[in-house]
Amino acid sequence: MNVIDEYGSDPEAAIAQAAARCSNWNRWGADDALGTVNFLDDKVRAHAATLVRKGATYSLSLPLDENGPQNGWKRRVNPVHTMMSTGQDTAAQMGTPHGLTAADDAVYMPLQCGTQWDGLGHVFDHGIGWNGRRGAEIVTSEGDSATGIENLAAPLVGRGVLLDVGRALAGETGELDDAYPITADDLRTTIERQGATSDVRRGDIVLVRTGQLSRVRRGMDHGEGWGTYAGGPAPGLSFGTADWLYGSEIAAIATDTWGFEVRPNEFPGSFQPLHQVALPHIGLLVGEMWDLDALAEDCALDGTYEFLLAAQPLPFTGAVGSPVNPVAVK
Amino acid sequence: MNVIDEYGSDPEAAIAQAAARCSNWNRWGADDALGTVNFLDDKVRAHAATLVRKGATYSLSLPLDENGPQNGWKRRVNPVHTMMSTGQDTAAQMGTPHGLTAADDAVYMPLQCGTQWDGLGHVFDHGIGWNGRRGAEIVTSEGDSATGIENLAAPLVGRGVLLDVGRALAGETGELDDAYPITADDLRTTIERQGATSDVRRGDIVLVRTGQLSRVRRGMDHGEGWGTYAGGPAPGLSFGTADWLYGSEIAAIATDTWGFEVRPNEFPGSFQPLHQVALPHIGLLVGEMWDLDALAEDCALDGTYEFLLAAQPLPFTGAVGSPVNPVAVK
Amino acid sequence: MNVIDEYGSDPEAAIAQAAARCSNWNRWGADDALGTVNFLDDKVRAHAATLVRKGATYSLSLPLDENGPQNGWKRRVNPVHTMMSTGQDTAAQMGTPHGLTAADDAVYMPLQCGTQWDGLGHVFDHGIGWNGRRGAEIVTSEGDSATGIENLAAPLVGRGVLLDVGRALAGETGELDDAYPITADDLRTTIERQGATSDVRRGDIVLVRTGQLSRVRRGMDHGEGWGTYAGGPAPGLSFGTADWLYGSEIAAIATDTWGFEVRPNEFPGSFQPLHQVALPHIGLLVGEMWDLDALAEDCALDGTYEFLLAAQPLPFTGAVGSPVNPVAVK
């Protein structure tokens, strides 16, 4: 059943109802700044460490450079990396003794330009953010004083589970079509097909591979650039997965797409309605533009879809998101 | 015996001799971009995961914000974080439907401004960098084409060992004096006093706590600011530890100070001579400005100085360093 | 008579009364984006051109670099200028033919960090900006949609008049003391003493030299840095000059100080109360940190205090200020 059949065609009403069903407000106290990351506790983490067998690592981050997916929408440029000194500067030029020279560099970047975490202060529902806070009071031009990403500096090492929906459902290509809405049933089917290591449990960081990034990357190899990867049509989670995201008590979710949910969005005239439930109401940490391809290859080979995942953000004080280099250890 | 007694007063000669003794050039082939991180292999990593018992995590990063330690030296400002949209923007102002609003942000930062890794392209000895490469050819204004930090995106999850030299040697305060040179003997004494969990082995990431950051932080509580933390006098590794760093076959080292080695440097008129051996010749990854205090407190309490450490950089293409949020899991 | 004797000790009441006396709201229509720059019309400009005699020019801008006056307050760093390519890059490295190489650069800067114009969207009185607009509606995180500095791209070439209050009133040093409030009488006395060329007329851009910058610069020559130039005690316009600024119908005013008005401000617990009248109510363009010393020297020598002044901002769309390199032509 598609989303409109199930929830009606008015996104505002559908969002309000989903928010009512899926609210975690006050679950961890009025001062909470972690949301569902509270589910990722020491016990989950201790268990996650036992999943390391080979010791092999996979970085799930796209390269951070000027060739990234951004196209300038909303001033989101790709990172601009410049050198402050180089290997061409001589000790004489730098005024340093005994033949020492050093290279330094700097970067300008929107925090959401590449592989990233959306912080809890990133999205509001009618001006209200996580735990019922008023967005206008907590996220000002000085940053997010309540749920800044620095609150998540420590906890985000845990059990990662890859749900390779592309491989499980899309047949030979392993790539879901753009605009394909991944339903909760699709997630369940994927888990079943992948087998026991992909059971999703409380506190997990769930990685959903759609295969879109593989497709886009193939286009880049043919000189087509990123196309509309940043904001255009994409497979992604259906609005209908809100209840699954809530009920599964996962700590976080991340996808290999720009915006985590299906695009175009399922309601007419809508924009990222699942975000509007997931962040302010469920308190769910959302990762976007994660590169899951190499990890997925390995999981397909060894049939093991769980691993230790280190996905800590940089602690920018008051930031509503952060670049992240998630590393999976199998 | 102090460094000048042992190596003479000419830093250039001392560096050349240490470089000859401690070179890892070609150990991992002419194309190597990892240096001593090669020691951190899957086996080391698989063992490191077994060190997780409680599942407790410690972020070792300073906050990334305008109140950081930088004072503008060499254009190194503290991170400037600005919002691109906020919780104050209404859906009407943003042109978004059904009451959705979103906050975004951006940052400008020198990559070496806070808790960081120095990449292998950060320091040159007479124009020559890691593995004998000519700095002028590999680190240009377009970045480091040979040893960019993106090469280290995956491997840096391993065994961390804290050597709390401050607590072990400085008596009650637990803080070494500024200008105190930590010798290889000091490291060995610390290991002995701390006990078996602090044995240093091939592939380890060694964290040396001097206590300087605790002292500076106490000053900040009294309104004194960072003082000369960034570049001024500090305890740190003696030039004489080059052989220990080389012989121990560790993957990386990090300290709670600005510059990892003792300041002022031990040779007259010298500047960071140990860097000049460690990066280009040993191929050693060096971490600086790591906040080891909370972790050290815990280690002192439970007597366990080893842990799983996730210290992956952000993969800025061609960067000679990266901010890092190292997370220790005990 | 000092400000408190004249206006009472409550800044809020004094501001409200001055605002009522000195409002230019609706003087140029509801859509106006220029404020008092409307006074600088073609006729004023055509006359200003006739003031050029020698053809000599004076740049009134401080250098834009990392050695500027900012100390990081409110994330205002000094400009960070980095090269994107240099003269060290070879044609082989750049991939350019026939021996061509090119150097490029980039800058990060707060728009108010050096010699600058405050745009009309820079200051609000109880949330209300120029011409009665609600600040929350017009200056959002997307910038100033009503009075962005781009509106002032063309008009700011006109008659400049230097009022060298330092030289006129401070005796031998030519430098007013910090905390000295320049009154309307002081301005009138200065005009009298300087003679006919310093008559202030409708549409003028008035430059007030206090001498503070000369004093600070002397300190810098002795290694003292900028001290508290950015925000600390300074001579400057008294709150009581609001009526003069309004009644004189000048187009703009600029000083050689950080904040144009006297610091500390004259009312207890107050902060920049004259700004609160000048920008939202008078609609007055305010320039700060202008380097008037060389020009003042020349004016003192030839007794001519009027000149053509080109002080156009850069047209950053939606900006609430702009760096400016004002050039006086005598």
Added chain:
Amino acid sequence: MNVIDEYGSDPEAAIAQAAARCSNWNRWGADDALGTVNFLDDKVRAHAATLVRKGATYSLSLPLDENGPQNGWKRRVNPVHTMMSTGQDTAAQMGTPHGLTAADDAVYMPLQCGTQWDGLGHVFDHGIGWNGRRGAEIVTSEGDSATGIENLAAPLVGRGVLLDVGRALAGETGELDDAYPITADDLRTTIERQGATSDVRRGDIVLVRTGQLSRVRRGMDHGEGWGTYAGGPAPGLSFGTADWLYGSEIAAIATDTWGFEVRPNEFPGSFQPLHQVALPHIGLLVGEMWDLDALAEDCALDGTYEFLLAAQPLPFTGAVGSPVNPVAVK
């Protein structure tokens, strides 16, 4: 006669010969940092002021914002303007007294991203820059220590002359075709057709309108974006104009195109060969992406092609270029 017929097909030889014919090295001493701007002396400037009749002004700058012409080539993004505080922040949030609030902003921008001056340190011929200096010594990662744009802070107010080659030669459209090389004869013909006010004299700032920007702008009105304006095919000065640029003793030249010279360049496999003569050898200041359309309209109407032009750069210390908001006063 086209360039290859006249100079042969080898750009390297043609450049060398033009450089020999058109060198101004040592004309103004070994320390010179101004190049042809030396021609713009007080006398030229005093005369230029007499050209102001109506007092009308024209800003020749494109807007500086995220919608600019850059497409990311060589990390050249468009300006990213972010607010540091806004009209939405309340006095309570800002901690300011008596209802005062203030909006601030910041920008990140490549200095060559919009309407700009190329400084003399921008281009090298076989590693040699203006006046015979070695690029590797003067333009390092710390900037241009010899010919930084700050040297041009004061002098650039002078006589502007518009050569509207598009209107003069392109018939009804007033727009030269892309790839059209403007020859010295074309310039002379334009001067003739425009009449006496467009005589080009020593010390002038010459503005050449090709009409390309009008064409691109029309495309933008139809939703086509900037297309290949930044770096693609364009009308522009032929390599053959080097001698005219040299012999005319103008102070500077600027066009309404990305790169001032014709694109594709006239020699096979060549890249900006006229730059390679103009900047290092003639010492000519070159302006690019100037918006000449409104001014040209006015000149066509009143038949007057000369005016006072204020085109001072911002004095970024050591910069090899600068954004500029040139203002013409007629």
